[in-house]
Each structure stands twice: as C-alpha cells, then as structure tokens.
Amino acid sequence: MFGPFDFGVILRNLPYLLKVGMTFTLTLTALAIVLGVFFGTLLAMMRLSSIKALSLLATGYINLMRSVPLVLVIFWFYFLVPYIGAWIIGASRPVQVGAFLSSVITFSMFEAAYYAEIMRAGIQSVARGQVWAGYALGLNYWQTMARVVLPQAFRNMLPILLTQTIIMFQDTSLVYVLSITDFLGAASKVAERDGRFVEMYVFAALVYFVICVAGSYLVKRLQRRIAIVR
Amino acid sequence: MSYHWNWKIFWALTPEGTGTYLHTLLVGLMWTLATALSAWILALVIGSVLGVIRTTPRKWAARLANGYVELFRNIPLLVQMFLWYFVFPEFLPKAMGDAIKQMPPPWASFVPAVLCLGTFTAARVAEQVRAGIQALPRGQQMAGTALGLTLPQTYRFVLLPVAFRIILPPLTSEFLNIIKNSSVALTIGVVELTAAARAMQEFGFQVFEAFTAATIIYVVVNVGVVFAMRWLEKRVAVPGFIGPAVQGGGH
Amino acid sequence: MRKLELPLLLAALALVAAPVLAQDTGTLKKIKDTGTITIGYREASIPFSYLDENQKPIGYAMDICYKVVDAVKAKLNMPNLKVALNPVTPSTRIPLMANGTIDLECGSTTNNAERKKQVDFGMTYFVIKYRYVAKKSAHMDTIADLKGQTVVSTAGTTDIKALNELNSADKMGMNILAANDHPAAFLMVETGRAKAFLMDDILLYGLVANSKDPADFHISSASLGLEPYSLMLRMDDPEFKKVVDDAMTKLYKSGEIEKIYGKWFLSKIPPRGIVLDFPISDSLKKVFANPTDSPDPKVYE
Incomplete structure (x- = not known):
C-alpha cells in the first residue's frame, strides 16, 4: 500500500530532522541533566537532613514524582508552571513559559526525583568518618558537603547517573504529546505530511538506538576505568 | 485570570451522557490495569526465558538474548509504540495486516500496546532474572549436577525458585514501571487513566481537577502494589539471601 | 549540623511564603x-x-x-x-x-x-459544517451509514463531542476513536483502521486534497450541523x-x-x-x- 521503502524522504528531510528536532532533543537533555543533578543533589541532602520537616518534604516530593507517569507530569507542568511562576514572583497573572522552557523545567524536576535517589545512595556510600574528619578540620556543613562528601558521591554514582541520563534522553521523546518538535516530533510531522511513516519511524528508532548504544558503551568503559582506580 | 476551581465537576455528566466524569476516570483506571497486567504476564514469560538463556553455557543463544535486551532497551518506548502500531502491520501479509488494523476498538490499540509494553519490559525483566541467577553461589548449580539433574532440571528445581524470590523487590519496581508506562499507550488511542483525565479536561475544562484526580489514583495504586508485594516478599523470603542490586534506573 | 542546615530551611520557607500581589492584568x-x-x-x-x-x-x-x-x-x-x-x-x-x-x-x-x-x-x-470522510469504496454518504461503524475524530474537538452525542442520542452503536490531531485521524481512515472521520468539512477538503490519492475518498453530503x-x-x-x-x-x-x-x-x-x-x-x-x-x-x- 505504501510502496517500497523510500530513502529519499529521509535524506530530503535530514536537515530539518537534525537541525530542528535533534537540536531540541539534545539541548533539552543537556539542560535537564545539569538542573536535574543540581536539584536532585539538593533533594538528596534534604532527605538525609536531620531536620524532620525538610526530610519529609523531600521524601514526599520524590515519592510523588516516582509514582506518577511521566506523560501525566508533562501535562501537569505545561499547564501549571505559568501559575507557579506567577505565584513565586508575586505577579497576578500567569507568567508566560514557552514550550521549550516548560519542557526543561518538567524534565529537570521529574529527573531530580530519580537523581535524588541515586545521589542519596552515593552520599550514604561515603564513610561516616569522612564527614567527621571534615568537621574536625573546621569545615562547616556546606564545605564538608562540597569538598569532601559530594565529590566522592558523584564519583561512586557516575555510571548510574549516566545510565539514568540515557533513559532520560529516550524519555524526552514524550514531549510528542504536547506537539513539540523534538527529534521524534519532527519525524512524526514529516511522516504525517508525506504519509511516509514506515520510513520515518524506522529511521527515528535507528537514530535513537545508535546514540543510546554508543552512550551505554562509553558508560561501560568509564565504569571499568573508575573501578581500576579505586 | 486566576484559575477557577470546581471540584463538583467529578459528578457532572460527560457529553456522552453515559455517566459522570468520575466514572470516566475509573473506566480509564480499569484500562490502565488491564493493559499493565496483560503486558506484565507477557514480560514475565519472555523475560524469564531470555534471562535464563543469558546464563546458560550456550554461547550463541546467550548472544541472541543479549541482542534482544540491547535492542529493546535502547529505543524509546514511544518510538516502539509507533513501530508496533503504525509500522508492524505494514510488514505483514496484507490480509493479516488489515485484520489487525480493523479489530474493533479498543482492541486495535490495546493489542499493539500490550505487545509493545510486554516486549519492552521483558528486556528489563531478563536483566533482573539474569542478575538473580548469577547472584546465587556457583555451588548451587554444581550441586544440582552432582545430584544427577540435567541442566533444565537444575534450573527448574534449584536455581529459579531461589532466584525469583530474591529478585522480587526489583520485579516489584518493574511492575510499578509498567503501570506508569502504560500511559504512553494513549498516543495510539488506548483511553487509559491519563487519557481519561485528558478527555475530562477537554470537555469539562477543569484541567487541574482532572489531573489531580488522576495523580491521586496513580499514587493509591502505587501504594497498594507496594504493600501487596511487601507482604508477598515476607511470605516467600529465603533466609540469608539478599536481592542483587541491579541498578538500572528507569521510570 | 542542625544549625548549619538553616539556610536550606529558609530557602524552602521563602518559596512557600512568596507574596501574592495584585496588579493590572490585561x-x-x-x-x-x-x-x-x-x-x-x-x-x-x-x-x-x-x-x-x-x-x-x-x-x-x-x-x-x-x-x-x-x-x-x-x-x-x-x-x-x-x-x-x-x-x-x-x-x-x-x-x-x-x-x-x-x-x-x-x-x-x-x-x-x-x-x-x-x-x-x-x-x-x-x-463550517460537520461532515465525514470515508473511502469511496465504502459507499457511505448519509448519517445513517455511520451506524455500527468505527468512526474516528480528533481529541478535544467539538466534532468528537457531537459524534458522542449522536451515538448516545440515536443509539448508533458506533465505535468512536480519538486521535491526537487531524492527520493522525485521517491516517486511520487511509490505513483502514476506521471507516470514517468526522470533522469540519473544510478541513476534510484540505486533508483529502493533500492526500496521495484524493480520488480514493468521498466526503459525505449529509452534515451534522454548522459552527x-x-x-x-x-x-x-x-x-x-x-x-x-x-x-x-x-x-x-x-x-x-x-x-x-x-x-x-x-x-x-x-x-x-x-x-x-x-x-x-x-x-x-x-x-x-x-x-x-x-x-x-x-x-x-
């Protein structure tokens, strides 16, 4: 019904797929990693805090995020973030948040819950004596965390953090539900316009597959390297 | 321009006139559970077979199983969903493809969704099963051989019963994942819980009430599954064994 | 350790207590x-x-x-x-x-x-008028022809609402599908997943005209009302x-x-x-x- 496999449609649309779609996907992934790890680390520290309220708040947030599907979270944030923005800066009207920024916030906050659990394990893997040693040297909480605990925690957890990141890279494709043009969104727009969905979806799968396999391979190599050093 | 809350919306009738919005959400929940459970059974069967193959001495078979795991883990779930729904029927003989496409709804969406979620999760289950078997002391397998058991018998009576018990916690989290992942099926037309909430938003216009309700339902299901599995874990626990820590991340 | 975590707590409190001010909104x-x-x-x-x-x-x-x-x-x-x-x-x-x-x-x-x-x-x-598109080979033209068929429309539109109302009011027994957007819905008719796609007539003309074989499709003369x-x-x-x-x-x-x-x-x-x-x-x-x-x-x- 759809005739033979047409490579031409892929070649013709390659600039659009890569320049618009892949750029969006990669930028979103990169920003979400940075912000996600930052907020994730904060959440992990809150969760391990001796202040009950903070610890409960962080635990509640992490558990909530982890029990709700990402698709639902994407809808939530896209519609809700402008109201939260207005509330934070005290404006009386919702703050305008574009599709891209909204996606960055969604993925940062969602992944933060996952990164937090990884970081918590990482922080807990650092021997208690190291914290005491830090205090004995006259460092305060933030200094001990920043100079002693977190660098080791990151190092221990790097492979798992990166594996989680590869999963997130795949999950960014879900912004499709908002009609945003990420890599898959671009592919599906071409597919629908030209009726060439076999070609476009197979090609999209292939691209994701190659990137993710290459990524996992690098993570594995890194893991071996870290293992030798320790 | 601030948001107008209206919690009574749940008792309002939907445009179909067949029930309230609350009813719509509960029907959505039913489809979420139906999709997740059917896919879970599929995932357990395929995943266990693959996981076992990956630990057997047959090199070529193990490589094939590893290939499956790599393939299904490295393509986004949504892309796999599209492949099953749009692409797969085009590669079948025309009569068969048409028969699949023309199944009455919701089956034409439900079946691809279950196949997709099942095969996707199977890769993750296979990873857990392999880790579970490899976490057992090597002596167990040797003991089996020493008792005169064949390889399949050793797996059936010695390795698997213990392995499955110790990987119960990671399997629980995979089961929770499959419930959440079933929401991706809304892209191919399965009206599960998230889709029901979205439909409610479209016709009732109360976005945040709809999503709040869906969120609460997901949390309740989550908590329910966790408690049920804890109870099961306690009942079948093997003293002295702690589950292997396969940290793969996931959603 | 307790004293040193204070900044974190304060930061959290500041978020919670953000003041809400009134100002011009247009x-x-x-x-x-x-x-x-x-x-x-x-x-x-x-x-x-x-x-x-x-x-x-x-x-x-x-x-x-x-x-x-x-x-x-x-x-x-x-x-x-x-x-x-x-x-x-x-x-x-x-x-x-x-x-x-x-x-x-x-x-x-x-x-x-x-x-x-x-x-x-x-x-x-x-x-616009609500009409539906179907394959020519299906020979469908009236509203009654939709009876018992699989009919698709686009999620979030007034069309799918009208379709649902028609289904329950006239006991049409249709299977109604919701697609993400118009091309996805049209694709369902093109690939035989649905018999008909109910939509605003002008959009259907646009979709049919842009399809690979416009001659394959027929837009119903019967309509479900105008908007x-x-x-x-x-x-x-x-x-x-x-x-x-x-x-x-x-x-x-x-x-x-x-x-x-x-x-x-x-x-x-x-x-x-x-x-x-x-x-x-x-x-x-x-x-x-x-x-x-x-x-x-x-x-x-």
Whole structure:
C-alpha cells in the first residue's frame, strides 16, 4: 500500500530532522541533566537532613514524582508552571513559559526525583568518618558537603547517573504529546505530511538506538576505568 | 485570570451522557490495569526465558538474548509504540495486516500496546532474572549436577525458585514501571487513566481537577502494589539471601 | 549540623511564603511588558493554520492574525513588537490560553457557548459544517451509514463531542476513536483502521486534497450541523478583544478579507500547489457584511 521503502524522504528531510528536532532533543537533555543533578543533589541532602520537616518534604516530593507517569507530569507542568511562576514572583497573572522552557523545567524536576535517589545512595556510600574528619578540620556543613562528601558521591554514582541520563534522553521523546518538535516530533510531522511513516519511524528508532548504544558503551568503559582506580 | 476551581465537576455528566466524569476516570483506571497486567504476564514469560538463556553455557543463544535486551532497551518506548502500531502491520501479509488494523476498538490499540509494553519490559525483566541467577553461589548449580539433574532440571528445581524470590523487590519496581508506562499507550488511542483525565479536561475544562484526580489514583495504586508485594516478599523470603542490586534506573 | 542546615530551611520557607500581589492584568499590558505577543498555531489545519514545506506556520487564520498583530503594534505604538509562535493541539489550546502561554490562537477553533465560559473569541471568520470522510469504496454518504461503524475524530474537538452525542442520542452503536490531531485521524481512515472521520468539512477538503490519492475518498453530503470559527482570546479582557474585533471588522469592511480568502481557498496553496476551490458561502458573506462574534449556530443559517 505504501510502496517500497523510500530513502529519499529521509535524506530530503535530514536537515530539518537534525537541525530542528535533534537540536531540541539534545539541548533539552543537556539542560535537564545539569538542573536535574543540581536539584536532585539538593533533594538528596534534604532527605538525609536531620531536620524532620525538610526530610519529609523531600521524601514526599520524590515519592510523588516516582509514582506518577511521566506523560501525566508533562501535562501537569505545561499547564501549571505559568501559575507557579506567577505565584513565586508575586505577579497576578500567569507568567508566560514557552514550550521549550516548560519542557526543561518538567524534565529537570521529574529527573531530580530519580537523581535524588541515586545521589542519596552515593552520599550514604561515603564513610561516616569522612564527614567527621571534615568537621574536625573546621569545615562547616556546606564545605564538608562540597569538598569532601559530594565529590566522592558523584564519583561512586557516575555510571548510574549516566545510565539514568540515557533513559532520560529516550524519555524526552514524550514531549510528542504536547506537539513539540523534538527529534521524534519532527519525524512524526514529516511522516504525517508525506504519509511516509514506515520510513520515518524506522529511521527515528535507528537514530535513537545508535546514540543510546554508543552512550551505554562509553558508560561501560568509564565504569571499568573508575573501578581500576579505586 | 486566576484559575477557577470546581471540584463538583467529578459528578457532572460527560457529553456522552453515559455517566459522570468520575466514572470516566475509573473506566480509564480499569484500562490502565488491564493493559499493565496483560503486558506484565507477557514480560514475565519472555523475560524469564531470555534471562535464563543469558546464563546458560550456550554461547550463541546467550548472544541472541543479549541482542534482544540491547535492542529493546535502547529505543524509546514511544518510538516502539509507533513501530508496533503504525509500522508492524505494514510488514505483514496484507490480509493479516488489515485484520489487525480493523479489530474493533479498543482492541486495535490495546493489542499493539500490550505487545509493545510486554516486549519492552521483558528486556528489563531478563536483566533482573539474569542478575538473580548469577547472584546465587556457583555451588548451587554444581550441586544440582552432582545430584544427577540435567541442566533444565537444575534450573527448574534449584536455581529459579531461589532466584525469583530474591529478585522480587526489583520485579516489584518493574511492575510499578509498567503501570506508569502504560500511559504512553494513549498516543495510539488506548483511553487509559491519563487519557481519561485528558478527555475530562477537554470537555469539562477543569484541567487541574482532572489531573489531580488522576495523580491521586496513580499514587493509591502505587501504594497498594507496594504493600501487596511487601507482604508477598515476607511470605516467600529465603533466609540469608539478599536481592542483587541491579541498578538500572528507569521510570 | 542542625544549625548549619538553616539556610536550606529558609530557602524552602521563602518559596512557600512568596507574596501574592495584585496588579493590572490585561493581555495588552502583558504584551507591552514583555515586548512579545505569542500566537498559538496548528500544524495541520489546512488551509487555516498549518506548516509549509519549511515547517513555518501559514494559512488563512495566520494571515488574519498578522493583521491583528499589526493593529496591536499600532495601538501600543510598538513597531518592533516580537511575534513568538507556539504549537497547540485541540487538547492543549484552551489550557495554554488560560495559563498565559499563548495570547492569541490562530487555528480552526469553533466558537460555542460552552467554550465562551472558559475563553473569548474575536469575530467569526469562517463557518463550517460537520461532515465525514470515508473511502469511496465504502459507499457511505448519509448519517445513517455511520451506524455500527468505527468512526474516528480528533481529541478535544467539538466534532468528537457531537459524534458522542449522536451515538448516545440515536443509539448508533458506533465505535468512536480519538486521535491526537487531524492527520493522525485521517491516517486511520487511509490505513483502514476506521471507516470514517468526522470533522469540519473544510478541513476534510484540505486533508483529502493533500492526500496521495484524493480520488480514493468521498466526503459525505449529509452534515451534522454548522459552527462558526474564530480567533481565540483570553476571557474577561474587553480591552484586548476590542483591538481584535476592530481590526477584524476593518478587514471585512475594507474588502481586504476577500483577497485573503481568495489566496487560501481559490488559488494554489503550499506545500503541493493544490487548489481547494471553495467559494465564499452565503453564511460567511453575511458575516463579512455584518461582522459578528456570536457563538450561536442559528445566526449563521
């Protein structure tokens, strides 16, 4: 019904797929990693805090995020973030948040819950004596965390953090539900316009597959390297 | 321009006139559970077979199983969903493809969704099963051989019963994942819980009430599954064994 | 350790206790403050608002919207006003309007009394009829032909609502499917997953004309009623609505609208250079002569 496999449609649309779609996907992934790890680390520290309220708040947030599907979270944030923005800066009207920024916030906050659990394990893997040693040297909480605990925690957890990141890279494709043009969104727009969905979806799968396999391979190599050093 | 809350919306009738919005959400929940459970059974069967193959001495078979795991883990779930729904029927003989496409709804969406979620999760289950078997002391397998058991018998009576018990916690989290992942099926037309909430938003216009309700339902299901599995874990626990820590991340 | 964690606690408290201040709210003020007006566009509402071969949104509604933007520029005396574009789907357009992501929606949105409780509309710029498209080989033309069939429509539209109402009121026994957007719904008919696709007739003409084999499809002569289309705005914003209404009225009275209409409905349109050949209907002629923003279908009959 759809005739033979047409490579031409892929070649013709390659600039659009890569320049618009892949750029969006990669930028979103990169920003979400940075912000996600930052907020994730904060959440992990809150969760391990001796202040009950903070610890409960962080635990509640992490558990909530982890029990709700990402698709639902994407809808939530896209519609809700402008109201939260207005509330934070005290404006009386919702703050305008574009599709891209909204996606960055969604993925940062969602992944933060996952990164937090990884970081918590990482922080807990650092021997208690190291914290005491830090205090004995006259460092305060933030200094001990920043100079002693977190660098080791990151190092221990790097492979798992990166594996989680590869999963997130795949999950960014879900912004499709908002009609945003990420890599898959671009592919599906071409597919629908030209009726060439076999070609476009197979090609999209292939691209994701190659990137993710290459990524996992690098993570594995890194893991071996870290293992030798320790 | 601030948001107008209206919690009574749940008792309002939907445009179909067949029930309230609350009813719509509960029907959505039913489809979420139906999709997740059917896919879970599929995932357990395929995943266990693959996981076992990956630990057997047959090199070529193990490589094939590893290939499956790599393939299904490295393509986004949504892309796999599209492949099953749009692409797969085009590669079948025309009569068969048409028969699949023309199944009455919701089956034409439900079946691809279950196949997709099942095969996707199977890769993750296979990873857990392999880790579970490899976490057992090597002596167990040797003991089996020493008792005169064949390889399949050793797996059936010695390795698997213990392995499955110790990987119960990671399997629980995979089961929770499959419930959440079933929401991706809304892209191919399965009206599960998230889709029901979205439909409610479209016709009732109360976005945040709809999503709040869906969120609460997901949390309740989550908590329910966790408690049920804890109870099961306690009942079948093997003293002295702690589950292997396969940290793969996931959603 | 306790004392040292105080900053974290304070930060959390500051978030919770953020003050909520009251201030002026209109869309015009927002546009002025941000220096940007954000237009919500559709990806495949041919020929109202859709992506051309360079994936840039164009169409009849987009042209009207840019006229409105010109009026806003003049009104605020901001010739360099930036225009931002944000894609919307039938499911996302209303919440995105309410939460301030878009200021003006230029697509193919039906103006009806129910939606008027959530959003507002400018002047009517098109009048459609609900019809359905099916494969020619299915020989379907009347509403009764839909009985017991699998029928698809687009999620979040008034069409799928009408379809559902028809199903329960007349016991049609249809299987109703909801697709994400129009091309996905049309694809379901093209690939045989659904027998018919109920939609606004003009959109169906656009989809069929752009399909690979337009001769394969038939659009029903029977219809399920008519609806006016308009630009969507935020509710309770008379100041902004006046700018939009005035700009549209001027467009209609000056006759300029007929040129824009001709460009999209009577001449070749991108991306494939097809001609829809859809002359101005009598109801629309009436609207152009006497602009109205009424959501009541009876006004247009």
